[in-house]
Amino acid sequence: MRLVQFREQEVCMDSENGKKALTESELIDRQVEEIMTDEESAEGGKRKKKRRKKARSGEKPSLKERWKGYSRKRKIITVVVVLAAAAFLLSRCGGGEKGPVAVPVNVMSLTRQPIKEKLSVSGPVSGTDSVDVVSNIHAEIITMNVKEGDKVTKDQILAVLDKTDLERDLQVAQNAYDLAVVNKQEKDKSEALGYEKATQDLRKAQADYNRNSALYAAGDISQVEMEQAANALNDAKRQVEGYNVVNGRGAADASYELQVQNAAIDLEKKKEELENAEIKSTIDGTVVRVNSKVGQFADKVEDDKPIFSIENLDQLEMEIKISEYSIGKVQVGQTAVISADILDGETVEGEIIKISPTGEEKGGGSTERVIPTTIRIDGTNSKLIAGITAKAEILIRESEDAFVVPVTALIDDGEATYIAVVEEQKVRRIPVTLGVDGDVNVEVIPADGSEFTEGMQVILNPGPMTVDGALVTVLPQM
Incomplete structure (x- = not known):
């Protein structure tokens, strides 16, 4: 149905020119006539053809006849529209001598009911624990023990690599280590003997020097002999100082120890490689991806994918991203209802167990975190x-x-929030605070000592004319 647009100049006349405002009855008659004319032009089928026929023959139905042909619902809607428009125009004209005209309003009965505030998010589902199994060993896969969907346990063998080259490399590394150890041992032994002889030579040289010093003081030996004894003592000291001494024994220098350590590291690496020729799972879970096969090299999987992907699917999680504007409402322990196409309309329960202490960029050029x-x-x-x-x-x-009221029933004047109720055909605004936000509906709590009573008539769509004390007419509910 098309709402008729009133032209104010057609209703309100200039009283100074001897004209007056149309009466409410005249206004309603005119608008009903226009509405029915519009409805008549919009109807189709046989009825439309019949009316066109009458119109052509000059037998246009009267207003009363057309009104009788309307359904009850259509009559109510027509009257509601006309009354609302008429009330507005009459209020603009000042109402003549009849006083203020009541504003038509739609209302609802205020009742108590449950309400929930929810936050809708989406994200991927994953297992609580996952691992990508890879290998850096350049060896051919000779056995694949699992396939996608298989459940595995920690340390279970998933695949076996060719060990031929690995075993040879291990033997080479073992030989190198053994040789380094032997070389150090032999050097330790020779250094210990050399250091022992050098200390004996030093003690002898020291004794000779002491004896010659006494003889030289008595004039029994020459100065040349005294100098020879001093030189022999210095040479013996240098010999002793040239040895690497560990715990009072001569020992091989640090280079020999370094050779042993390097050989040991290489040997351990070769042992680990041989052990890793049996590729094992590091967690209990389910094999969700297998990206290689027998005959391929373990370190050359296509697109650098892992050989296996394993997840613990016994406990699933959702990873979601919550806007910085909503995170203040979210807390660990809150419940969630999970839905997905795969559930065929069913839902499962969930619980928030972790909230990151830091935010990140949303992406897509947005500045939101x-x-x-x-x-x-x-x-x-x-x-x-x-x-x-x-x-x-x-x-x-x-x-x-x-x-609970619809959010459209709220009035916000910039300083406070209100709802408007009808009491004895007049408007009374009640200040409120907002509680649980149900998106379409919202919980309202009376403020400033006000009270609610069940059954109060709350105006659903208050406008600028629904001020305190304004006269209103409650429209029938459809």
């Missing part, structure tokens, strides 16, 4: 699988017994 958050999904018999995207509705807060 998001906070990674983890939801643990309850139950092990769910149809959910890892690798899909699911939707989660996080329950922020709820109230089981709240006064």
Whole structure:
């Protein structure tokens, strides 16, 4: 139905020119006539053809006849539209001598009911623990023991590599280590003997020097002989100082020890490589991807993918990103309802178990930050699988017994928020604070000592004319 647009100049006349405002009855008659004419032009089928026929023959139905042909619902809608328009125009004209005209309003009865505030997010589903199994050993895979979907345990052998070259390399490394150890041992032995002889020579040279000093003082030997004894003592000291001494024994220098250490490191590496020729799982879980096969080299998987991907699917999680504008409402322990296409309309429960202490960029050129958050999904018999995207509705807060109104019923004047109620055909604004936000509906709590009573008539779409004390007419509910 098309709403008729009133032209104010057609209704309000200049009283100074001897004209007056149309009466309410005249206004309604005119608008009903226009509405019916519009409806008549919009109808189709046989009825439309019949009316056109009458129009051509000059037998246009009267207003009364057309009104009788309307359904009850159509009559109510027509009258509501006309009354609303008429009331508005008459109020603009000042109402003549009849006083203020009541503003038509739609209302609802204020009742207590449950309401929930939820936050909808989405993210990928994954296992609680996962690992990519790779190998840096250049050896051919000769055995694959598992396939996708197999459950595995920690240290279970997944695949076996060709050990021929690895065993040879290990033997070479073992020989190099053994040789380094032998060389050090022999050097330790020779150095110990050399150091022992050098200390004996030093003691002898020291004794000779002491005896010659006494003889020289008595004039029994020449100065040349005295100098020879001193030189022999200095040579003996230099010999002793040239040895590497460990715990009072001569020992091989640090280079021999370094050779042994390097050989030991290489030997350990070769042992580890041989051990890793049996590729094992590091966690309990399920093999979700196998990216190689028998005959391929373990370190040359296509596109640098892992040989195996394993996840613990016994406990699933959702990784979601929550806006910085909403994270203040989210807390560890809040519940969530999980849904996904794979569930065929069913849902599963979840719980927030972790919120990152730092945010990150949302991406896509946005300056907004998001906070990674983890939801643990309850139950092990769910149809959910890892690798899909699911939707989660996080329950922020709820109230089981709240006064609830549509958000369109709120009035915000910049300083406070109100709802408008009808009492004895007049408007009364009640200040409120907002509680649980249910998106379409919201919990309202009376403020400033005000009170609510169940059954109060709350105006659904208050406008600028619904001020305190304004006269109103409650329209019938459809």
